[in-house]
Amino acid sequence: MEMEDIYANSGFTADNRRNSDSSGHSYEDMRVNEDDIEMRKTIINKSNSGTVNAEKVDKTSLSHTADPQYRGLCTADRRCFMLTVVCLGLLCGVLLAAITVLWVKFTTERDKLLTSYNTLSEAKNHLELSYISVMNERDELQRKLSSAGSG
Numbered sequence: 001m002e003m004e005d006i007y008a009n010s011g012f013t014a015d016n017r018r019n020s021d022s023s024g025h026s027y028e029d030m031r032v033n034e035d036d037i038e039m040r041k042t043i044i045n046k047s048n049s050g051t052v053n054a055e056k057v058d059k060t061s062l063s064h065t066a067d068p069q070y071r072g073l074c075t076a077d078r079r080c081f082m083l084t085v086v087c088l089g090l091l092c093g094v095l096l097a098a099i100t101v102l103w104v105k106f107t108t109e110r111d112k113l114l115t116s117y118n119t120l121s122e123a124k125n126h127l128e129l130s131y132i133s134v135m136n137e138r139d140e141l142q143r144k145l146s147s148a149g150s151g
Helices: 027-049 068-150
Strands: none
Touching: none
């Protein structure tokens, strides 16, 4: 049994090296072009009969057709894309504004708390000094009382 050369038009040799074809075209390129031509013929035939289902048609091939009926699909996709981009941009702007407002509010609240803390610390220090002074005065009065009672 002879082995057929099934990879003759693939552009690769038997040892998996690229066949340097001077024309630059391969079997796959021709097949894609044939499919594209068939798709266009089908679209044109269906558009004449009015039975095209726009969801089933490849939108990239429609952008290249000459039929103005199908150019709107690309425009509609672009509008949808632009609307999405604008909405995401606005969402980012709102998010940035909200973060900025919350940061300012946080900073203001933090400054108020620091001021309150400093005021309370000063009051605590003043009370500690007053306590020490009152304790010293009490000790002095107890010494005077005990020296007057014993003498």
